Amino acid sequence: MRKLRTLGWTLLALVLVLGAAAAVIAALNLRGEDPLPERAAAFDATPQLVERGRYLALAGNCAGCHTTRGGQPYAGGLPIETPFGTVYSSNLTPDANAGIGGWSSAHFWRAMHNGRSKDGRLLYPAFPYPNFTQVTREDSDAIYAYLRSVPAAPVPNLAHRLRFPYDTQAALAVWRALSFKPEPFVANAGKPAEWNRGAYLVGGLGHCIACHGSRDSLGATQANLGLSGGLIAVENWYAPSLADPHQAGVADWPTGEVVALLKTGTAPRASVMGPMAEVVFRSTQYLSDADLAAMASYLKDLPGVPAQATAHPSLAPARRDAGTMARGQKIYDQRCAYCHGDQGQGAPGAFPPLAGNRAVNMAQTANLVQVIAHGGYLPSTAGNPRPYGMPPFGQVLDAADVAAVLTFIRGSWGNDSPPVTLLDTMRR
Incomplete structure (x- = not known):
């Protein structure tokens, strides 16, 4: 009888601990999330707002993931290979059934800022909302206005193919509790406006850390290490450190050369290939010189990068057969x-x-x-x-x-x- 009583108390304690853990995880997944309005507010998609959204969608390279080769723009279906399985990009066209035709601007903002779909499902971070969370509501609304203007495509969304337990909302909730916190961009008062604009573009829509940052065993970018370089999973390309003058740091580059590299794909000291060539082709070549200069200002001033690149640290002579x-x-x-x-x-x-x-x-x-x-x-x-x-x-x-x-x-x-x-x- 005493053993049964002990077992009963142990099970009760376990249930209480698991319940408390579930409550904490649920609370962490709701932090920074405002309730949706009961009625969708009137949305005035002016031509100016649509054009601004088109530009911002280019800055975020949205079509790069949400358009298949030869497919309708933004109709989704592109397979994104991850170490945990395959995630398929979603349909962002204004189709009422397959796309975001039934979404309000508040739904879209919640997806960008909080990583949650219209129906409340948690989104996989292959959609880089850990970076897009920095995007302002005004810019989110502009992108929404633009996407509502593209031709509707009745292309159904494909089910992700992820291994268990990564295919469950519970596992995703635990990941988000550990690795994601919605945070707006906060300007650095000690830096000029151009630098802050560059920080906003690089850290938010540009989501540069998604490739140029390292990841932990759960696939979360290690923000504390910054743009220190990382191997792009599955693709086996290495996105070099943007803070290391011996990799891809540009601290000692003239601003014009950084702009040229992002605008044309080539500059006197470097050129881009592989995944970065795709980024230039689909995104940065279309950005204004002012925005590219802002990005250059930020990249040239990354923490730990000296104004002039120092000499390469001495290495023992390499032994070659x-x-x-x-x-x-x-x-x-x-x-x-x-x-x-x-x-x-x-x-x-x-x-x-x-x-x-x-x-x-x-x-x-x-x-x-x-x-x-x-x-x-x-x-x-x-x-x-x-x-x-x-x-x-x-x-x-x-x-x-x-x-x-x-x-x-x-x-x-x-x-x-x-x-x-x-x-x-x-x-x-």
Whole structure:
């Protein structure tokens, strides 16, 4: 009898603890969320508001995720691969059944700011509401006005394909309780208006940390580490640190060069490929020079970045196998030298130099492997409509070849970076 009584009290205590935990999780998921108005307020979508929303949707690269190749704009259905399964983007057109035709501006604002759908469901953070929460209500209303103006598309939303327990609202609620807090953008009173505008665009609509930040084991961006770089899950591209002058930091760049890179995809010191080329192609090339300059102002002043990039910290000389270097040189002479030069000097305006190139010498080699295997192409932009590109060599070079030629490039013409191993090439 005493054992049964003890077991009963233990179960009761467990139920109380679980109930209290559930109540805390529920409360954390409702923080910062205002109740919806009983009646939708009148919404005046003026032409000026629609045009502003169109511009802001470009700044947020909304079409990049909510439009399939060859599909109707903003009709959703694009698969977004994550370590937890596949999330499909939703239909944002004004279709009454499949899209947001039945949404009010308050519903849309709640999705942007709180990550909750019209019916109250919690949204998966593949929709970057942890960043969009910083967007102002005025800008949210403008984007809503624009989306209501695009052609309606009766394309049904697809069910996500996530592994258990990630496919449950309960698991998502726990994740949000641990990793998400709705917060508006707060201007830094000690910084000029241009800097604050850049911080708003980079941190909010630009959601740059979604790629250029590191993530924890639950997939949440680690905001405390800032734009310190991170491997893009599944895609296996590395988004370099925007605070490190030896990766993609721009503290010592003239503002005009940062603007040019975001506007055209190329600048005297760098060019963009891979996922960033998509961002420039679909988003930043359409932003005003004033907004790009604001973003540059913020990026040039990231915490911990000195005004002038310091010398690369001394490293012990990298040890390279002579046979691997000889193999890599042979491949380079056959496949690479025609464009990049016998001494890795490149060709101005066409092919980037490899000697002294910080992208070549980064400790993280994922992007180099991707470019060798799959090619690298700059975006076609108004300022660079016919960019040069690099063809893929994955069909003619095996993993050992890729490792050898990259080891040779990273150890020649003054480059002195560690060799690339077969293990480094496995995720191409």
